[in-house]
Amino acid sequence: MITRILIAHDGSEEARRAMEVATDLAVRYKAAATVLAVLYHPAYPATVNEVQAAEEEQRAFAEGFLRKAVEHARLRGLDVSVEIAYGHPAEAIVNYAQQHGVDLIVMGHRGMSNLRRFLVGSVADRVVDHAPCMVLVVRRR
């Protein structure tokens, strides 16, 4: 039985697809749904202002796509809550799922260049490896 769904959203097209799939599932199972955006502060900055600016920019961006996600869910008759967390995306998603008894994590998968995969790794891979629950990864069409 699925009662709590966590939708990890980063504003990408893939995340929007994941949102659609998760909304359908939440309606079907009458599950509570939360949309989580994970922001970060640049590590080892030169000025405080750099950190504050990054936070302002990311927060404005996140609030934009979270608002659309809420509207999308509302149109389908679903109440969703939204959360903003800070840190490494995979770690924040897994921590949230652990702390809130999530049954299913739904997230998009961007696909990455080999260089980016080498440098930063895949968030979806890490969440699948460490999640305490089921994970549904929505790939590009």
Added chain:
Amino acid sequence: MEHVWFTAAIWLGLALVATLLSIWLRLSIALTEIIVGTVAQLVIAALLGSGALGAREGWVAFLAGLGAMVLTFLAGAELDPDSFRRNWKEATVIGLIGFAAPFAGAAWAARALLGWDLQASLLAGVALSTTSVAVVYAVLLELGLNRTAYGKIILAACFINDLGTVVALGLIFAPFTLRSLAFVAGLGVAVWGLLRATRPLFARYGGRTSELEAKYLLFGLFLLGGLAVWSGSEAVLPAYLVGMVLAGVVGRDHALVRRLRTLTFGLLTPFYFIRAGSFVDVPTVIGGFGIFLVLFLAKAVSKFIGIFPLTRRYGYPHAEGMYTTLLMSTGLTFGTISALYGLSHGIITQIQYSFLVATVIASAVVPTWVANRFFLPLRHLPQEPAAPQSTLTSGGE
């Protein structure tokens, strides 16, 4: 003339690469620009010859120096005057010891253990005496500690620590002559004038596309920088002091700070940080890992000896004292500024510079990792995640 444009294109191309890396790796632009500068120097020197990057050309040095100056001004302007007034006693004591202990410790280690000459040892002491307000702020913000009294004391102490560093850099290597007195007098008059004139001037003529504020601030920084260098001192000293003095005016004007940031990060600091990185000799650092270790331990141990007992005296629990000590053991901007000053003025060699910058970068990374991994000040942590509550409402509301 085309040579200048091609050289500029190379530098901005490197800045672009550094920016992409900073986004992908979630690191600061400063750190990635230093790293890109280091790698680029190796690659470009191998492909095109050692001078191809043009790091020693006059106009590159000017833009880099201006970057350091504006960066230092912005760092000074980030002081929170209200918070500082509330915590000034504790912050001043911790900050001054946080500067003095590693200055003495690192200078001693460089002189006694590494055999550097006196001037180079003092420069090492200055470069490793710093803390990084910005690195500490980022760590505190991540945990929501920046809004607590505890976090504000640490940040205020970091300002005092860096003030010690900047004053030391500005005075230790300056010959004391009549020019020094003229510089101090000029600085005093300028600070007095800025305090009186800036707010009304900005209120009357600011906020226009003619950018009076930026021109006014740059005019002041150039004039005082020139006076400082003329007296044998360093331009970042007046920049930091002016920043602190104008913190209440400039620091709270978000639109002005944003415009200065565009100028600084969009054009100036790439030249500064990439240039700073380009002088690092990687094979030397790898080959002399022991020297790097001596410098790093000298900074870490002397920070510990200076700050940890103080925190206990102020009643901090053990973990909190360690956390404070480790955060104040960080360093980045002023460490590289000090090291580059030493290299530019022939106080240290490029080999010594390479070790100092490597140590400064390590001191940005290692203490923050250890602090967050082992010594989190749990009693100050918010019960909920540190993120500010979202302003969005749930769909049902």
